[in-house]
Amino acid sequence: MTALANPPTATPDAYARQMTRLTLVWVAVGLVLFPILALLGLVMRTLQAGYFRATPPEWFDAVMTLHGLGMVGVWFVAGLAALSFVLSAYVRPSLTVSKLALAMTALGVILLLVATLVGRLGVGWYFLHPLPFHSTDTWPAWATGALFGALAILGVGWTLWAADILRAIAARYRLSEALGWSYLSGRTDVEAPPVVVIAWVSCIGVLAGLVAAVVILLLVAIEVIGGTAPSDALLIKNLTFYFGHMLVNITMYFGVGLVYEIMPAYTGRPWKINALVVISWNTVLALVMFAYFHHLYMDFAQPRWLQVVGQVSSYLISVPAAVVTIFSALVLVYHSQERWSLAPTLLYLGVMGWAIGGVGAMIDSTITVNQQFHNTLWVPAHFHTYYLMGVVLMILGAVYHLATALTSERRELSAARRLAVAVLRLRSGDGAGSALLGHVPPDRARHDCDGIHAGHVQPWPSVGPACRRVMVSGRPEVSVHSVRALAS
Numbered sequence: 001m002t003a004l005a006n007p008p009t010a011t012p013d014a015y016a017r018q019m020t021r022l023t024l025v026w027v028a029v030g031l032v033l034f035p036i037l038a039l040l041g042l043v044m045r046t047l048q049a050g051y052f053r054a055t056p057p058e059w060f061d062a063v064m065t066l067h068g069l070g071m072v073g074v075w076f077v078a079g080l081a082a083l084s085f086v087l088s089a090y091v092r093p094s095l096t097v098s099k100l101a102l103a104m105t106a107l108g109v110i111l112l113l114v115a116t117l118v119g120r121l122g123v124g125w126y127f128l129h130p131l132p133f134h135s136t137d138t139w140p141a142w143a144t145g146a147l148f149g150a151l152a153i154l155g156v157g158w159t160l161w162a163a164d165i166l167r168a169i170a171a172r173y174r175l176s177e178a179l180g181w182s183y184l185s186g187r188t189d190v191e192a193p194p195v196v197v198i199a200w201v202s203c204i205g206v207l208a209g210l211v212a213a214v215v216i217l218l219l220v221a222i223e224v225i226g227g228t229a230p231s232d233a234l235l236i237k238n239l240t241f242y243f244g245h246m247l248v249n250i251t252m253y254f255g256v257g258l259v260y261e262i263m264p265a266y267t268g269r270p271w272k273i274n275a276l277v278v279i280s281w282n283t284v285l286a287l288v289m290f291a292y293f294h295h296l297y298m299d300f301a302q303p304r305w306l307q308v309v310g311q312v313s314s315y316l317i318s319v320p321a322a323v324v325t326i327f328s329a330l331v332l333v334y335h336s337q338e339r340w341s342l343a344p345t346l347l348y349l350g351v352m353g354w355a356i357g358g359v360g361a362m363i364d365s366t367i368t369v370n371q372q373f374h375n376t377l378w379v380p381a382h383f384h385t386y387y388l389m390g391v392v393l394m395i396l397g398a399v400y401h402l403a404t405a406l407t408s409e410r411r412e413l414s415a416a417r418r419l420a421v422a423v424l425r426l427r428s429g430d431g432a433g434s435a436l437l438g439h440v441p442p443d444r445a446r447h448d449c450d451g452i453h454a455g456h457v458q459p460w461p462s463v464g465p466a467c468r469r470v471m472v473s474g475r476p477e478v479s480v481h482s483v484r485a486l487a488s
């Protein structure tokens with residue numbers, strides 16, 4: 001395998017080990033839920049094709065609600081978990097907050113499963129107000145309660161998680177560094193890598209979107225508990241789509257951040273911060289909020305200039321977000337000695353799929369087209385393209401990269417342990433090993449061997465300076481070479 005740009009466990013301390021374990025749990029959650037939710041998609045296609053006509057129609061809506069909220073949630077958390085992991089080479093995201101987010105995600109998922117599969121709640125991901133409260137007995141009131149409970153729990157958990165990433169970055173970089181402005185002003189002493197800039201922009205976006213979700217929940221709570229007049233349906237619809245628009249777009253930026261960080265490990269060329277990257281991602285932060293107006297085209301009650309801003313921003317944002325990333329990725333691989341193993345292939349295909357889905361999105365954000373395409377399958381078609389062929393591939397590529405890096409490192413560590421134990425045995429005897437490499441008292445050797453087997457004594461320090469020079473390097477590749485050299 002190509003040398004890693006940032007070996008994931010460069011500091012083999014307890015933090016790195018726990019971070020690895022936690023990331024694997026997040027990834028496992030995603031890899032288990034994804035095929036189940038995909039199967040639900042297949043169920044919907046089967047029902048649409050006219051099979052199983054006896055199925056009551058509300059099942060389609062319930063399944064679609066679970067599928068839509070579930071898929072978007074799964075890729076959001078998988079993306080943020082993978083991003084936290086690569087960020088932990090530079091900053092220290094809190095493990096406690098991530099664990100809390102994991103527990104809250106599990107609870108939210110259970111509530112969603114119960115609301116849709118038991119309660120048959122079929123409001124769609126956008127739970128268009130006041131539809132959840134007018135089920136005409138298709139679903140019980142508790143299912144609506146479970147939906148809002150799930151949204152509240154997930155919203156709070158993810159807000160804390162994203163806020164903690166910002167905290168971790170702020171602990172090392174100043175705002176001007178995290179946004180790359182210091183780079184533009186010519187200061188190159190503290191250089192935040194692109195993944196830090198992208199993570200910063202993304203987590204600000206996540207928080208903005210989640211604040212909108214919190215406002216929705218508060219308005220609904222005031223209405224239900226306080227018994228006040230119904231909330232303005234258009235306001236709630238706008239907030240809901242702001243939340244959805246931000247969450248989906250930011251999930252793609254998580255994927256792109258992973259590509260920036262991991263792709264150079266395979267092309268052998270760095271993807272360093274530069275003026276283009278800084279200007280692009282600062283522009284993205286500004287534009288992504290305005291591009292949201294493309295969700296307002298049907299709401300003729302609102303001013304016309306909102307729609308115009310929506311179309312113009314949607315067109316413009318494709319330049320900094322997509323075009324810059326796509327061309328940079330092309331430059332990165334062009335004439336490089338890239339070995340197209342699975343991880344870089346998935347990352348690369350993800351960027352290209354994002355471009356294809358993105359063109360679909362731009363077409364849909366054209367007002368005159370949207371008048372015709374709204375409420376047709378064009379809409380799910382374009383976002384399935386940029387999700388399934390885009391960010392899903394990017395995240396899967398990143399996960400594959402991290403998993404191979406971790407397993408080869410683990411294999412190398414176990415080889416190093418075996419070697420260390422053999423060396424200690426040699427050094428504790430009376431023979432040539434002891435004479436050549438330095439003598440170790442037998443009980444000290446036995447103690448170290450036990451510790452190495454149990455995993456709480458590092459193999460490297462216990463073997464002595466002469467052997468250490470061969471074994472220790474900090475880089476797993478070298479240690480494995482030395483193991484092989486000594487074994488032959």
Ligand code: HEM
Nearest residue numbers: 038041042044045064065068071072075124125380387388
């Ligand atoms: C893997 C195979 C997948 C299949 C077969 C599939 C299929 C479907 C189908 C048939 C619909 C209903 C469309 C309609 O009639 O309006 C749908 C909706 C949706 N899907 Fe997928 N999908 C898949 C993957 C994904 C992924 C990866 C995501 C996002 C990460 C996703 C997110 C959504 C969303 C948000 C909706 C709209 C739900 C709503 O309107 O409430 N799907 N999908």
Ligand SMILES: [Cu+2]
Nearest residue numbers: 245291292295
């Ligand atoms: Cu949008």
